[in-house]
Amino acid sequence: MPRLAIYQPDIPQNTGTMLRLAACLGVPVEIIEPAGFDVSDRNLRRSGMDYLDRAAITRHISWRSFETWRQESKARLVLATTKGAMPYTRFAFEPDDIILVGRESAGVPDEVHEAADARVIVPMQSGLRSLNVAVTAAMILGEALRQTQTFPIPSVSDA
Numbered sequence: 265m266p267r268l269a270i271y272q273p274d275i276p277q278n279t280g281t282m283l284r285l286a287a288c289l290g291v292p293v294e295i296i297e298p299a300g301f302d303v304s305d306r307n308l309r310r311s312g313m314d315y316l317d318r319a320a321i322t323r324h325i326s327w328r329s330f331e332t333w334r335q336e337s338k339a340r341l342v343l344a345t346t347k348g349a350m351p352y353t354r355f356a357f358e359p360d361d362i363i364l365v366g367r368e369s370a371g372v373p374d375e376v377h378e379a380a381d382a383r384v385i386v387p388m389q390s391g392l393r394s395l396n397v398a399v400t401a402a403m404i405l406g407e408a409l410r411q412t413q414t415f416p417i418p419s420v421s422d423a
Contacts (some may be wrong), residue, residue: 266357266408267292267339268401269330269364271372274300278368280316281398287319290416291405293300294362295323296330300369331379334362339382344404345371348385355384357408365401 268286270293273279279299286293295303303323324330330394333342339360344352364380366372386400394400409415 265291265359265414266405266412267294267362268399268405269296269341269362271296271327271364271366272298272300274368276301276399278396278398279303282365282401283319283321284315285312285398285402285405287315288365289405289409291321291409292322294330296327297319297323297325300367327376341379342382342384342404342408343372343377343380344400345377345380345383345385347371347377348383350382350384351387351405352384353387355382355407355409359412359414361408361412362400363404363408365397365408368397 268282268291270279270282273295277293279301283293285291290292297303324333337360339362342355342357342360342361342363344363344413364372364376366376386395386403388395395403
């Protein structure tokens with residue numbers, strides 16, 4: 265199943281939203297620190313609500329520690345970026361992909377761009393900079409789950 269990675273998040277509400285998304289979809293999350301806030305901050309809890317306890321979260325103390333872990337796991341890194349070359353809907357996702365979103369304020373540094381195995385973009389109207397990072401994560405993660413057929417299957421009693 266694809267994973268979601270969040271690079272040095274700045275805004276607790278966006279991070280909480282992505283953690284809630286991941287919990288609901290059963291997607292593991294990698295948080296690459298340092299974050300711009302205390303990850304146990306009440307704002308994070310408020311946006312993630314009671315879903316945070318259901319999210320499978322792994323924290324990495326730095327980009328280097330994350331990258332060491334990723335290379336050992338042999339997972340492909342797919343970077344969501346406004347500098348991407350391929351629309352995410354044309355990209356062929358694989359079950360072990362890690363979808364990485366950057367900081368709200370600055371994206372990711374060149375070192376991270378260079379480490380990515382692929383770079384994808386959400387096509388938008390010209391003249392607009394970017395979508396909210398949580399919206400971008402939801403769109404790309406949804407497509408990755410669709411392609412890899414790893415959406416959770418609700419039980420009949422959940423319907």
